[in-house]
Amino acid sequence: MKEKLSMLLQKKSVQITLFTLFIIVTSSALYFSQKSVVSFLLLLSSLLILYYMNLKVVTKWLIALGLLFILIPFASSGGPAFHSYMEVATMVGIYIAMALGLNIVVGMAGLLDLGFVAFFAVGAYSYSIFATSQASNFMPFGEYPLSGSTFWGFLIIGGIMAAIAGVLIGVPVLRVKGDYLAIVTLAFGEIIRIIFNNLDRPINFTNGAMGIASITPPNLFGLEIIYPNQYYFIVLFILLFTIFAVNRLEHSKIGRAWKAVRENEIAAQAMGIPLVKTKLLAFALGASFSGIMGVVFAAKQQFIDPTSFTLLESFTILVMVVLGGMGSVPGAILGAALVTILNLQVLTELTNWLNQLSLQGVITIPDALTPAKLQRFIFGVLLVIFAIYRTKGLIPAKNKKFDVEQIKERAQKKAAISNIGSNDTDRVQA
Structure with a gap:
């Protein structure tokens, strides 16, 4: 069953359909809600999903540009939290x-x-x-x-x-x-x-x-x-x-x-x-x-x-x-996005939510133990976890692979063309 499901998810048509539905749901939820940090983060995560999709690089870039320049600003403009x-x-x-x-x-x-x-x-x-x-x-x-x-x-x-x-x-x-x-x-x-x-x-x-x-x-x-x-x-x-x-x-x-x-x-x-x-x-x-x-x-x-x-x-x-992964361009992008969002939005929103619960008398959390104050501690824990279980980062660096046979064929063609050119030159001189 798992093999059939994985085979189904590898098809381009299935990936595009699921990705389109995901975009429609998250962007609609963000636009029509007054403020939904979860919807905003899910919409941003669509760029990461797009990176792993089985599509051509040019197609991925076109979709990403459409999301960044059109959909994300438009979906965010539906409520008072647009500027935030x-x-x-x-x-x-x-x-x-x-x-x-x-x-x-x-x-x-x-x-x-x-x-x-x-x-x-x-x-x-x-x-x-x-x-x-x-x-x-x-x-x-x-x-x-x-x-x-x-x-x-x-x-x-x-x-x-x-x-x-x-x-x-x-x-x-x-x-x-x-x-x-x-x-x-x-x-x-x-x-x-x-x-x-x-x-x-x-x-x-x-x-x-x-x-x-x-x-x-x-x-x-x-x-x-x-x-x-x-x-x-x-x-x-x-x-x-x-x-x-x-x-x-x-x-x-x-x-x-x-x-x-x-x-x-x-x-x-x-x-x-x-x-x-x-x-x-x-x-x-x-x-x-x-x-x-x-x-x-x-x-x-x-x-x-x-x-x-x-x-x-x-x-x-x-x-x-x-x-993100040292030496990896996609890794640096992902790492910077995760840390910035975690710092500016996730920890801040979580702190505000806990403060509201504290004011209502549901729970009592010391000010020194709020997520915003424990920011460096959380980053340190993340680094330790990744140093142990993900030593090369979220998206490790990949060296560009070259086809040796293709390189040999190109070299042989160039050599053949140069030999033909030298033969023509010798005939003209003769």
């Missing part, structure tokens, strides 16, 4: 991009970085300083704050600034390996946070611990972008570019070089791979994606301060990569 849903989805996109950037450094190149949030801070401050009157403290020319239309240019500037910071940090850091590398990157992450915290004197660059407020929101064709559903689409476009870029890098020459360095540095160097250049490129590219999202985060929050870029944030991003 879009806020969660936007933060999920921001953390996914950061996890993909860290995945380049840790998962592909094998460089344990515990200060990755520093690049996020560099991108955030690069926009915040010039999008407020803060820049007038040290800039002898220009009028500040800059208009919201400059946000689009600062997406590139923030990425470049973060990449430069990645290179500057990487140059002294790459002299060490393993645990020492992790300790040094952790120190650099804290150093950058402390620098931003103290750059309010003698010249006030960052306003120190008070933070930078009233950051100018983005502007597109005269439309001011201030709502979470608007930022959702901005993050979505950037995220699609990030996924495309990381996929291309993974299967490129530099991606193979990163994996070779990760597996064995001595063997990689013996094969002609420049270690320093390859590692610095991993730091720079990984940091650039984090810097871009830092600009978006600053514009969305309209306020930043050094407490937004603590060491715990770096650990959280690392948890996302390890939980």
Whole structure:
């Protein structure tokens, strides 16, 4: 019976039918209910179900784009919780991009970085300083704050600034390996946070611990972008570019070089791979994606301060990569989505529900034992469980498989074509 059922579920027509019914039920429940976190999470889980379906890659991408751009925003707009849903989805996109950037450094190149949030801070401050009157403290020319239309240019500037910071940090850091590398990157992450915290004197660059407020929101064709559903689409476009870029890098020459360095540095160097250049490129590219999202985060929050870029944030991003699967692009996406949703919505909603029961006198739970307060404990338990039972993460990294016979046939065809060309050349010369 089980074999027949598994055979039936493997058919494309059955999968498409069940998936369509699932989408209709969850989206309808989300649209017509005033607030249903369960329906929202189930609708988001349809993207994971789509990943495992027996369909062509192009078909999966088209369906996923339809869900992300049309169905999820529309289904979420049916009740008063629309903006809270879009806020969660936007933060999920921001953390996914950061996890993909860290995945380049840790998962592909094998460089344990515990200060990755520093690049996020560099991108955030690069926009915040010039999008407020803060820049007038040290800039002898220009009028500040800059208009919201400059946000689009600062997406590139923030990425470049973060990449430069990645290179500057990487140059002294790459002299060490393993645990020492992790300790040094952790120190650099804290150093950058402390620098931003103290750059309010003698010249006030960052306003120190008070933070930078009233950051100018983005502007597109005269439309001011201030709502979470608007930022959702901005993050979505950037995220699609990030996924495309990381996929291309993974299967490129530099991606193979990163994996070779990760597996064995001595063997990689013996094969002609420049270690320093390859590692610095991993730091720079990984940091650039984090810097871009830092600009978006600053514009969305309209306020930043050094407490937004603590060491715990770096650990959280690392948890996302390890939980999903180091070196795996789909794994990093899934890990970042699960941790962010667990942090921002599931634990918060569970805490609110327990508080309501406590107020009604049903149960009594100490404030220190609420799920929101036990967030780090829950993440630690998850890591221990996955370290024991799922050592390679939720979606382990898979190397691209090549057909040896097909490669030999192509080589023989090329050799035959070159021989024909050389024979024709000899005849012409004769």
